Amino acid sequence: MTITFSLKSYIDRLNIRSERFRKSEGNIIPINLSRPPYEATLEISGLSYHLLFGRHINGWFICIPNWKIGAELAHPSDFFWNRESILRTGSRKDDALYIAAALSELSNYIT
Numbered sequence: 001m002t003i004t005f006s007l008k009s010y011i012d013r014l015n016i017r018s019e020r021f022r023k024s025e026g027n028i029i030p031i032n033l034s035r036p037p038y039e040a041t042l043e044i045s046g047l048s049y050h051l052l053f054g055r056h057i058n059g060w061f062i063c064i065p066n067w068k069i070g071a072e073l074a075h076p077s078d079f080f081w082n083r084e085s086i087l088r089t090g091s092r093k094d095d096a097l098y099i100a101a102a103l104s105e106l107s108n109y110i111t
Contacts, residue, residue: 003028010101028102033109042102077107
């Protein structure tokens with residue numbers, strides 16, 4: 001199963017006017033969504049992110065080993081907070097946008 005999503009609704013929430021983002025679609029290939037830690041691959045704009053995320057004693061986390069990114073999260077559905085948290089790791093704005101949008105999409109498939 002592949003989950004395809006559009007960035008348009010996320011871009012609209014951020015009031016970004018870039019047509020490049022509006023036309024972007026991402027593909028999420030689930031690896032494990034049945035129990036934490038959850039695992040999936042995000043492919044968007046020619047890039048690939050291996051997402052590992054789940055809960056720990058103080059909340060949620062994400063690790064993206066192929067990009068050397070690790071961050072605290074709110075619930076995966078919280079696009080704005082998660083985007084800001086990922087940005088604080090030094091990630092590019094594009095990367096934070098893609099990853100936070102994918103997490104929000106994945107929140108519909110996890111328990």
